[in-house]
Amino acid sequence: MIRIEGLAARRGTFALRDVSLEVPAGAHLALVGPSGAGKTTLLDAIAGLLPAEGRIVVDGREVTCEPPERRRLGLVTQDALLFPHLTVGGNIGFALPRAGRGAAVEEAARLAGCAHLLARRPDGLSGGERQRVALARAVARRPAALLLDEPFGALDAPVRRELRAALAALARAGGTSVLHVTHDLEEALALADQLGVLEGGRLAQLGRPADIVRRPASPVVAALVGTENLLAGEITAEGATAPVPFPARLRTAGVELRGLATRQGPGYAALRATDVTLSREPLRSSALNRLPGTVRALAPEGPLVRVTIDAGVPLVALVTRESADTLGLVPGTSVYAHFKASAVHLL
Amino acid sequence: MARSPSPAGPAAVAGALVVLFLAAPVVALLAEAAGWRGLGAALADPAVRGAFFLTFLCATAATAVGALAGVPLGYLLARRDFHGKRWVEGLLELPVVIPHPVAGIAILLAFGRAAPLGRLLGGGVVGAPLGIVACMLFVSLPFLVSGAREGFALVDPRLEAIARTLGAGPAGAAFGVALPLAARPILSGAVLMWARAVSEFGSIAIVTYHPKVASILVYDRFTTSGLPGAVPPAALLVAVALAAFVALRGLARPVATRS
Numbered sequence: 276m277i278r279i280e281g282l283a284a285r286r287g288t289f290a291l292r293d294v295s296l297e298v299p300a301g302a303h304l305a306l307v308g309p310s311g312a313g314k315t316t317l318l319d320a321i322a323g324l325l326p327a328e329g330r331i332v333v334d335g336r337e338v339t340c341e342p343p344e345r346r347r348l349g350l351v352t353q354d355a356l357l358f359p360h361l362t363v364g365g366n367i368g369f370a371l372p373r374a375g376r377g378a379a380v381e382e383a384a385r386l387a388g389c390a391h392l393l394a395r396r397p398d399g400l401s402g403g404e405r406q407r408v409a410l411a412r413a414v415a416r417r418p419a420a421l422l423l424d425e426p427f428g429a430l431d432a433p434v435r436r437e438l439r440a441a442l443a444a445l446a447r448a449g450g451t452s453v454l455h456v457t458h459d460l461e462e463a464l465a466l467a468d469q470l471g472v473l474e475g476g477r478l479a480q481l482g483r484p485a486d487i488v489r490r491p492a493s494p495v496v497a498a499l500v501g502t503e504n505l506l507a508g509e510i511t512a513e514g515a516t517a518p519v520p521f522p523a524r525l526r527t528a529g530v531e532l533r534g535l536a537t538r539q540g541p542g543y544a545a546l547r548a549t550d551v552t553l554s555r556e557p558l559r560s561s562a563l564n565r566l567p568g569t570v571r572a573l574a575p576e577g578p579l580v581r582v583t584i585d586a587g588v589p590l591v592a593l594v595t596r597e598s599a600d601t602l603g604l605v606p607g608t609s610v611y612a613h614f615k616a617s618a619v620h621l622l
Numbered sequence: 623m624a625r626s627p628s629p630a631g632p633a634a635v636a637g638a639l640v641v642l643f644l645a646a647p648v649v650a651l652l653a654e655a656a657g658w659r660g661l662g663a664a665l666a667d668p669a670v671r672g673a674f675f676l677t678f679l680c681a682t683a684a685t686a687v688g689a690l691a692g693v694p695l696g697y698l699l700a701r702r703d704f705h706g707k708r709w710v711e712g713l714l715e716l717p718v719v720i721p722h723p724v725a726g727i728a729i730l731l732a733f734g735r736a737a738p739l740g741r742l743l744g745g746g747v748v749g750a751p752l753g754i755v756a757c758m759l760f761v762s763l764p765f766l767v768s769g770a771r772e773g774f775a776l777v778d779p780r781l782e783a784i785a786r787t788l789g790a791g792p793a794g795a796a797f798g799v800a801l802p803l804a805a806r807p808i809l810s811g812a813v814l815m816w817a818r819a820v821s822e823f824g825s826i827a828i829v830t831y832h833p834k835v836a837s838i839l840v841y842d843r844f845t846t847s848g849l850p851g852a853v854p855p856a857a858l859l860v861a862v863a864l865a866a867f868v869a870l871r872g873l874a875r876p877v878a879t880r881s
Contacts, residue, residue: 344787344794346787350783350787358799370789371789412788413788
């Protein structure tokens with residue numbers, strides 16, 4: 276278990292402020308955020324590589340003032356950082372107590388899928404092999420938590436998928452908490468029980484991945500979790516403003532959208548492209564939002580087609596290829612975009 | 623088709639001139655030594671043997687002391703910013719730029735019999751092997767510190783950070799990761815320091831003329847016996863220096879210092 280309370284740290288002119296989160300034993304928290312949001316600074320502060328204020332508790336023991344070697348945390352970075360003068364076995368066994376070192380190295384290497392590499396030197400390994408070794412090295416000491424700093428960011432998609440499975444197995448085997456910085460939302464959603472979004476050195480949102488994706492707390496969070504439609508405008512309540520969220524409208528460029536808001540005033544409407552339905556004629560449905568528009572562009576994305584529509588405001592819809600064919604969508608086609616008020620988050 | 627002028631031709635000519643300029647005195651000295659009594663004859667002279675033994679012993683002691691103090695200093699200079707760092711760096715370059723008799727006078731004033739530091743060392747460094755070691759250390763330490771600093775600067779500091787998260791303390795990370803990865807530049811610096819110490823003359827002539835080291839012996843033989851007396855030990859010194867620098871080339875091969 277790892278618990279962070281009111282963590283603050285500085286790196287140059289950048290400041291990380293008031294970050295609080297908890298990763299229970301065996302749980303996986305993924306952190307996403309734009310470049311420069313403080314993701315690596317946060318991991319370094321937790322690992323003890325940067326001075327920090329606040330509280331860091333690992334398995335019930337406060338380690339805020341402890342040096343890195345006494346924190347029982349394993350760190351894996353994007354470039355693996357293997358020791359080039361040691362073999363793979365030497366890397367995994369680095370600083371392990373002599374007694375039981377061999378067995379610990381073999382066990383960690385087996386779990387990470389690199390047992391066949393023990394005698395090799397790092398400079399001859401592929402990117403995926405290096406990350407397996409880095410993972411094995413980090414778990415060989417049986418840390419209370421793993422801190423992962425975009426560990427799979429530089430790898431090909433198939434290797435990434437393999438390593439995700441290896442990571443899940445390693446964490447499961449040791450009951451290890453994982454705090455995982457990634458820019459890959461798909462990876463975060465595949466692995467994490469909790470998702471955190473860092474923005475400008477602060478934790479902008481923390482919660483279940485599905486909740487954050489459905490209800491992003493800010494335009495930056497919305498953009499990070501893949502909310503394709505983000506429209507700026509004025510938010511006005513349709514009635515009472517309690518309890519929150521309350522029904523409201525957002526007016527923008529002569530278009531009015533109905534959705535759920537937590538406040539009034541200038542703001543944004545966030546709408547996922549998958550929540551937009553298209554038709555050639557106005558439909559009778561429960562969707563409160565219906566905007567006529569014209570298809571401007573179509574872009575195939577695997578089994579789906581990304582449709583860009585000019586509806587007075589730019590809108591993006593994701594529909595299946597079959598739907599696109601049935602509707603006969605081509606640039607210039609007149610369509611209606613429908614979406615429920617519950618899918619429109621007024622931020 | 624017209625060929626663009628290649629810089630290789632003029633560079634080769636310039637290089638050949640430099641090589642000729644450096645090689646001519648060395649070849650002349652070695653040829654002269656073979657013409658007189660040869661290097662073997664020089665080695666048969668007990669005074670020469672004694673001076674060379676003293677030189678190598680003092681140079682090795684100076685290099686050992688230099689390694690103990692200079693490698694940690696090189697690490698600090700490569701890894702940390704601290705108040706007065708520029709002054710320390712400037713001080714380290716000073717022995718390279720000041721005339722070595724001046725260095726000898728400064729050592730005499732700091733570590734002589736009358737100086738507090740000299741009394742602390744048990745009667746000063748004048749006329750004692752300790753004085754030779756002090757002179758050698760003063761003039762040659764910058765080579766080792768510089769080698770260590772450059773070696774450590776080539777090692778990715780994040781490797782040490784990872785070592786710390788794996789349970790190694792600051793010393794464990796430095797000895798287990800940084801030092802092995804910086805070993806070659808440090809060894810190069812040590813060989814350079816040792817060779818520079820062996821060749822030191824100016825400061826030793828001021829501080830400890832007796833007992834004689836090799837460079838003092840060569841000078842002494844030249845002033846008392848002329849070239850016939852000076853050439854054999856001089857050629858032997860050149861042969862030692864050549865061997866040291868051939869070894870240095872071997873150590874200077876590139877090595878991966880980053881993951």
